[in-house]
Amino acid sequence: MKAMKELKQNLHELHALHGDLSSFVVAARAMNLIYLKGGAMKKVVLNVEGMSCGHCSATVQKALEALENVTDVHVDLEGRKAHFSTDDDSVVPKAVDAVTQAGYKAEPA
Numbered sequence: 208m209k210a211m212k213e214l215k216q217n218l219h220e221l222h223a224l225h226g227d228l229s230s231f232v233v234a235a236r237a238m239n240l241i242y243l244k245g246g247a248m249k250k251v252v253l254n255v256e257g258m259s260c261g262h263c264s265a266t267v268q269k270a271l272e273a274l275e276n277v278t279d280v281h282v283d284l285e286g287r288k289a290h291f292s293t294d295d296d297s298v299v300p301k302a303v304d305a306v307t308q309a310g311y312k313a314e315p316a
């Protein structure tokens with residue numbers, strides 16, 4: 208846990224420099240997550256069929272954002288695609304299921 212202690216010390220110094228608690232907490236969480244998981248984030252693209260308006264893309268967006276280990280969700284209505292980041296490959300079929308449950312057709316691009 209020595210590395211963790213050093214990480215906390217570094218973050219404390221960062222905090223002292225910037226004096227912004229919220230960004231400090233966000234940075235600490237992100238670093239803690241990377242430290243604990245040791246995994247690299249991977250970008251995933253799904254082909255999504257059936258979206259016809261902003262309401263559809265918002266529905267797909269929400270369905271994906273509700274999943275664990277999914278971040279940076281971006282739904283491209285015109286391009287008929289959904290993009291997100293994850294460090295967990297098992298999330299891809301779950302994402303396909305979530306979009307399907309929301310009423311659209313999805314498959315990994």
Ligand SMILES: [Cu+2]
Nearest residue numbers: 259260262263
């Ligand atoms: Cu729509």
